[in-house]
Amino acid sequence: QEMELYCAGCGIAIQTEDKASVGYAPPQSLEKETVICQRCYRIRHYNEASTVTLGDDDFVRILNGIGDTKALVVQVVDIFDFNGSWLRGLPRFVGGNPILLVGNKVDLLPKNVNRNRLINWMRKSSADLGLKPLDVVLVSAHKGEGVERLVQAMNEYRKGRNIYVVGVTNVGKSSLINRLLKQFGESEMDITTSQFPGTTLDVIEIPLDDKSSLYDTPGIVNRDQLVHKVAPQELKVIMPDKPIKPKVYQLNAEQTMFIGGLARIDFVKGERQSFVFYLSNHLNVHRTKLANADELYAKHKGEMLAPPGPDAAESIVWEKFTFKVPSGKYDIVISGLGWIALHGKGANVEVHVPKGVAAGLRPSLI
Numbered sequence: 001q002e003m004e005l006y007c008a009g010c011g012i013a014i015q016t017e018d019k020a021s022v023g024y025a026p027p028q029s030l031e032k033e034t035v036i037c038q039r040c041y042r043i044r045h046y047n048e049a050s051t052v053t054l055g056d057d058d059f060v061r062i063l064n065g066i067g068d069t070k071a072l073v074v075q076v077v078d079i080f081d082f083n084g085s086w087l088r089g090l091p092r093f094v095g096g097n098p099i100l101l102v103g104n105k106v107d108l109l110p111k112n113v114n115r116n117r118l119i120n121w122m123r124k125s126s127a128d129l130g131l132k133p134l135d136v137v138l139v140s141a142h143k144g145e146g147v148e149r150l151v152q153a154m155n156e157y158r159k160g161r162n163i164y165v166v167g168v169t170n171v172g173k174s175s176l177i178n179r180l181l182k183q184f185g186e187s188e189m190d191i192t193t194s195q196f197p198g199t200t201l202d203v204i205e206i207p208l209d210d211k212s213s214l215y216d217t218p219g220i221v222n223r224d225q226l227v228h229k230v231a232p233q234e235l236k237v238i239m240p241d242k243p244i245k246p247k248v249y250q251l252n253a254e255q256t257m258f259i260g261g262l263a264r265i266d267f268v269k270g271e272r273q274s275f276v277f278y279l280s281n282h283l284n285v286h287r288t289k290l291a292n293a294d295e296l297y298a299k300h301k302g303e304m305l306a307p308p309g310p311d312a313a314e315s316i317v318w319e320k321f322t323f324k325v326p327s328g329k330y331d332i333v334i335s336g337l338g339w340i341a342l343h344g345k346g347a348n349v350e351v352h353v354p355k356g357v358a359a360g361l362r363p364s365l366i
């Protein structure tokens with residue numbers, strides 16, 4: 001194309017190729033007199049925040065912009081994908097600003113999960129990643145659970161300053177912003193868009209009082225997220241959409257469990273014990289002998305052992321984590337997939353996941 005078009009709303013260069021990226025506008029909209037990108041369109045016409053993704057440069061500029069101002073930073077994470085939710089570099093860029101950590105999708109947890117233990121684990125995991133949040137709040141953007149508590153916490157901790165909401169894509173940040181818009185009451189709401197310092201990108205601005213606002217920042221892509229290892233239509237299989245129903249297996253040493261074609265759990269050594277899988281109800285789990293696991297995978301990857309489908313399965317590079325699970329109650333956590341609870345006399349377990357996806361051990365949430 002010869003002429004570059006720019007969005008009349010936010011000034012970003014218009015593109016018609018990638019719906020998930022900034023500046024997208026449907027091809028037919030280019031015939032209109034003024035062209036605006038889909039993101040601005042949705043903000044204007046539906047008061048609705050939507051997800052756009054950013055290049056790394058813009059991301060760094062945005063984070064820098066936040067570090068230069070005095071604000072409360074609200075980081076939204078997906079409680080099923082803590083590591084995949086992580087915004088790399090955030091600790092470096094937030095400067096001295098306080099951080100409120102919000103764990104979203106709490107509606108998916110089974111009832112018997114101890115919320116305080118989950119919060120403690122989130123605190124500890126944050127500290128391991130170099131961040132010390134002021135507080136951790138669990139919410140469900142879908143069901144509204146915890147949102148009132150979140151509004152209280154934001155008001156308490158911001159001390160009159162602006163709020164920046166940050167998060168990687170898929171954590172439910174847009175859903176949460178939309179929920180907050182409802183919670184604050186649309187009548188008082190006067191959302192506008194304004195430009196991020198140093199970028200041509202608009203942010204949604206929700207005035208909180210005469211002097212301060214809440215800003216919704218663009219979603220950033222974390223390429224290590226498990227959701228990027230499968231095709232978009234397979235997402236509904238790996239992401240839970242209903243409260244998780246745990247699946248219990250009695251395993252002997254030298255047995256292997258496949259979670260679709262996305263993870264392989266080898267029970268290498270230990271007494272017979274139960275492994276309880278907390279995963280999306282749509283995911284299939286397959287049991288086999290450790291000795292047969294390689295062959296089974298080679299034969300059935302992409303079909304019986306799916307997702308991912310045949311093409312994506314070919315390109316997976318595996319990474320292995322080795323755990324010596326102590327006796328007592330522990331969870332092996334696979335970021336983006338869920339966790340496996342062991343309440344036995346200890347076990348040696350090897351976990352294979354696509355490279356970049358995190359696996360770890362934590363005290364059980366039950």
Ligand code: GDP
Nearest residue numbers: 051105140141142169170171172173174175219
């Ligand atoms: P964003 O990319 O961070 O803006 O996330 P979205 O708001 O687009 O949500 C990403 C996915 O998570 C969508 O499939 C949502 O339906 C889902 N989601 C968001 N919030 C919740 C929630 O509170 N509970 C559940 N179960 N799913 C959620």
